[in-house]
Amino acid sequence: MKISFVLNNEPTTVDIADGTTPLLWVIRDTLNLKGTKFGCGKAACGACTLHIDGVAIRSCSYPASFVEGKTIVTIEGLGTAKNPHPVQQAWLEEIVPQCGYCQPGFMMATAALLHQNPKPTDEDIDQNITNVCRCATYYRMRKAIHRAAELTPEKEATSDTQNS
Amino acid sequence: MAKKNISRRKFLVRGGLGTAGVLAVGTYLFRNPLRRKILEQVDSGEARYLGGGMEPMLWFEITKVNKVILHSPKVEMGQGTFTGLAQMAADELEVGMNQISVVHAASMSGNMDKFATGGSNSISGLWQPLRELAATMREMLKLEAGKKSGFPVDEMTVANGEVNLGRTTMTYAEIAENVTDWEVPDAPGLKSLDAYKFVGKPIPRVDLNAKVFGEPIFGLDAQMPDMLYGAVVRPTKIGAKYVSANTSKADAMPGVVKVILEDDFVGVIADSFTAAERAKEAIEVTWEVSQSWQTSDIREMTKVGKGDAFVLQKEGEDLSTEDGLIQMEFTSPLGAHAQLEPNGVVAAVDGDSVTLKLSTQVVALTRKEVAKRLNIDEENVNVIPTFLGGGFGRRLHTPHAVQAAVMSKAVGKPVKYFFSRKEEFQHDLFRPPTHHQLKAKLTDDGHIAYLQHDFSSGDVAIDAAMVPGFLHTVLGTDVGAIRGGFCHYGAIPNLRTVSWHVELPFATSWWRSLGLLANTFAWESFMDELAVRAGKNPVAFRLAHIQDDEKGKRLKAVIQAAADKAGYQDQAVNGRAMGFAASTDAGTPCAQVAQVSIESNEIIVHKVTCAMDPGIAVNPDQVRAQCEGAITMGMSATLYEKMDVVDGELTPTIYGPYRMALMKHAPKEIDVVLLQGMDKPGAVGEPPLGPIGAAIANAVFRLTGNRLTDLPLTLV
Numbered sequence A: 001m002k003i004s005f006v007l008n009n010e011p012t013t014v015d016i017a018d019g020t021t022p023l024l025w026v027i028r029d030t031l032n033l034k035g036t037k038f039g040c041g042k043a044a045c046g047a048c049t050l051h052i053d054g055v056a057i058r059s060c061s062y063p064a065s066f067v068e069g070k071t072i073v074t075i076e077g078l079g080t081a082k083n084p085h086p087v088q089q090a091w092l093e094e095i096v097p098q099c100g101y102c103q104p105g106f107m108m109a110t111a112a113l114l115h116q117n118p119k120p121t122d123e124d125i126d127q128n129i130t131n132v133c134r135c136a137t138y139y140r141m142r143k144a145i146h147r148a149a150e151l152t153p154e155k156e157a158t159s160d161t162q163n164s
Numbered sequence B: 001m002a003k004k005n006i007s008r009r010k011f012l013v014r015g016g017l018g019t020a021g022v023l024a025v026g027t028y029l030f031r032n033p034l035r036r037k038i039l040e041q042v043d044s045g046e047a048r049y050l051g052g053g054m055e056p057m058l059w060f061e062i063t064k065v066n067k068v069i070l071h072s073p074k075v076e077m078g079q080g081t082f083t084g085l086a087q088m089a090a091d092e093l094e095v096g097m098n099q100i101s102v103v104h105a106a107s108m109s110g111n112m113d114k115f116a117t118g119g120s121n122s123i124s125g126l127w128q129p130l131r132e133l134a135a136t137m138r139e140m141l142k143l144e145a146g147k148k149s150g151f152p153v154d155e156m157t158v159a160n161g162e163v164n165l166g167r168t169t170m171t172y173a174e175i176a177e178n179v180t181d182w183e184v185p186d187a188p189g190l191k192s193l194d195a196y197k198f199v200g201k202p203i204p205r206v207d208l209n210a211k212v213f214g215e216p217i218f219g220l221d222a223q224m225p226d227m228l229y230g231a232v233v234r235p236t237k238i239g240a241k242y243v244s245a246n247t248s249k250a251d252a253m254p255g256v257v258k259v260i261l262e263d264d265f266v267g268v269i270a271d272s273f274t275a276a277e278r279a280k281e282a283i284e285v286t287w288e289v290s291q292s293w294q295t296s297d298i299r300e301m302t303k304v305g306k307g308d309a310f311v312l313q314k315e316g317e318d319l320s321t322e323d324g325l326i327q328m329e330f331t332s333p334l335g336a337h338a339q340l341e342p343n344g345v346v347a348a349v350d351g352d353s354v355t356l357k358l359s360t361q362v363v364a365l366t367r368k369e370v371a372k373r374l375n376i377d378e379e380n381v382n383v384i385p386t387f388l389g390g391g392f393g394r395r396l397h398t399p400h401a402v403q404a405a406v407m408s409k410a411v412g413k414p415v416k417y418f419f420s421r422k423e424e425f426q427h428d429l430f431r432p433p434t435h436h437q438l439k440a441k442l443t444d445d446g447h448i449a450y451l452q453h454d455f456s457s458g459d460v461a462i463d464a465a466m467v468p469g470f471l472h473t474v475l476g477t478d479v480g481a482i483r484g485g486f487c488h489y490g491a492i493p494n495l496r497t498v499s500w501h502v503e504l505p506f507a508t509s510w511w512r513s514l515g516l517l518a519n520t521f522a523w524e525s526f527m528d529e530l531a532v533r534a535g536k537n538p539v540a541f542r543l544a545h546i547q548d549d550e551k552g553k554r555l556k557a558v559i560q561a562a563a564d565k566a567g568y569q570d571q572a573v574n575g576r577a578m579g580f581a582a583s584t585d586a587g588t589p590c591a592q593v594a595q596v597s598i599e600s601n602e603i604i605v606h607k608v609t610c611a612m613d614p615g616i617a618v619n620p621d622q623v624r625a626q627c628e629g630a631i632t633m634g635m636s637a638t639l640y641e642k643m644d645v646v647d648g649e650l651t652p653t654i655y656g657p658y659r660m661a662l663m664k665h666a667p668k669e670i671d672v673v674l675l676q677g678m679d680k681p682g683a684v685g686e687p688p689l690g691p692i693g694a695a696i697a698n699a700v701f702r703l704t705g706n707r708l709t710d711l712p713l714t715l716v
Helices: A023-030 A086-094 A103-116 A122-128 A138-151 A154-158 B035-044 B081-093 B122-149 B172-176 B208-212 B273-282 B295-301 B363-374 B399-411 B421-426 B470-475 B516-534 B538-543 B550-566 B620-639 B692-704
Strands: A002-007 A010-015 A049-052 A055-058 A071-073 B011-015 B020-024 B057-062 B068-072 B100-104 B157-159 B162-165 B168-171 B228-232 B241-246 B256-261 B266-270 B284-288 B308-315 B326-332 B344-350 B353-358 B381-385 B415-418 B434-442 B448-457 B494-501 B577-585 B588-599 B602-612 B644-646 B649-651 B669-674
Touching (some): A055 A103, A086 B208, A103 A122, A122 A138, B122 B157, B122 B168, B122 B172, B162 B172, B266 B273, B353 B363, B363 B381, B421 B649, B516 B620, B550 B602
Parallel strands (some): B602 B669
Antiparallel strands (some): A049 A055, B020 B057, B162 B168, B308 B494, B577 B588
16 A cells, blocks of 8 residues: 655655554665664663654554655654753763663654653653663763753744755 | 873784784773772772783774774673774874774774673773873874874874865875884873763664664674584583483484584584484483482572671671660562573684674684694684674684584684574573571661671682683682672771672573672662661661772762662652662662552553763763663562572573563663762673662562562562
């Protein structure tokens, strides 16, 4: 079946045999964007988090056919080394990653949180950032999330268009 | 110990298309026949080797655009080794951090670690040889620049990858161009520490950008042209043996290319991961299961007295039969690695050669096992390590590489194959459960007259790649399980430590810091109890039992530093209490203070203060990062983590039910104090996991009056 959507600002169409295939595998294997990670396949760890219409979604448990007509942003579309998203800038400043495998999922979850809540408290962070990091970089991630909130311009945080 | 110079004869040089490959041979072999001495070395983490063969090893390349590529024999799994190695090499080579990059050495480059990446010895083990290699290469470039320019070598200065020749400069790339016969000087002297621009500084990680912008650097991101996807059917029951399989349904499923029946596994190869997984589910396998195990069986097997005993330490008199002994028992459960990147591999068999890309801590073992199964020469197997999505000891065994190679051979195409999360949890090589018995006798004035620690554990290092199997026959015990089992209070006059080894019905292995977490939990909870019984402050009590030698001074210093920085007090204030604990692991002493409260019957860790002496911190920021991560990972194991065995199955099989520390649990403050009590780098990645368990438990004791003796800590 053919599925059309916008991926990282590019109109994209894929033709896949089985529409129930998790979106994660379409992103990773069909479209060859490897920044979105496989961790558990049961939406339990958050390594596969990306944005669908601005909301953080665990793509390992999201059927590909559901994405028809929607807008997807992955870590590759969040920002670049030349033009990093405030969350990525904060991650660089705090030197957060260790092994790094779970980090795209955390950054995508954080970007979505800041989109809804530009100045999250520690409690907001505790309740909304529920991904798993085995290197346990949580202490630096919390600092980076607060730093990203500082770096996010007011108008961008409240604007409807993310990643502009 | 004699200084281990890289000798001139061990240098070879290979030129290339605008690149100069510098090849060196390292032969630091582990030679020490005295078994007790060996055990002490294992416990002290002394670097035992660099490489191990006589084959040339590719270390450096200079590219046409004047960049240096360092081929690392150690893999990067988050511990920051690549960054530390780059700092050490850049300082001696006189290049900027933006002029050096680090890649994993493929096995065919020759620069393959014969054993493994692990044991917290990557930086300490390469500290001397890597700097000597880099300094030698710098001098080789100067000699060559002298030949090309006629400028006197002793008047040259070197900076930023350029040699200054008075009025002109030459870049390293220009110097290396067209050189076929390099002159190799004897290893030059190394710079003094204060001359270093990068070593000792908090340089950002060299892999930071790749990890923040989602670059495809991990094993599971690897691919090869025309690649197919494999899956292997695995049993859910412990000890299940494969009998037969009905594959008729799977054979006919869409996307399935081939189902293969080997003597020891059933595999399916398909055109996508999803198709392979679905076909795998449709294969009906008959397994033979001889026994239905339960957690209680495992606990019973692991009790002190059930396995083989080995006396590790024996000082003074045995007072274990005297009256008035204080006795306690502690346990720790089966733990999972739960690293986020599942084990996986891409393998391509092409005639008599194989290429593999994967996350592995044991490049040499992976190569050997694949070669053996396919009956080809090891030299024809190229293992290309990727960045690891977590190691923690889980990548010290890679049988999946063998299975992928067999599947690739069967279909004549590259095959990618990786574990499901359920398979990761059920087929982990677990942190073994442990049981500890401690006995002590106090004198009337509150000193320890006698102390005995008996601890029992499943396998940790038996048959592991890092420790040759024969060693266990020589040593009589498991050199991994004993980490942290030694008593580091050298002023106790009468002492026994005894390691008991048991065989469990499933595989257990290395889990970051090995026995350290459980052993220190037991030791330091007991020390806290003894301090209470003696009516002493826990910090003063510990200090009073430490000897005055070099090791003792460093341990005392971190204990004092942690207590001072935390403002340690042994009474709870406003519902919060501090718990204290210390350990020495792999030669690195570490002390921690956990500030804890109990809210809604949950143990909350608010702040951890950590003082550690790793010697020279090559990158103090990354040493701090390792402390922060180890503390939080150790806290996770202390409060939440355990695997159970129910009706022969290991459970749970997914994050969530396998409880782990999340953002909401992690300490909001972690304060790290670094001391430098020796003039070389020591172990960093594992030692800070030692004290945290007991530090938390000792704080809980001060809040509740109950001493919790079983991990994970559960309030009654």
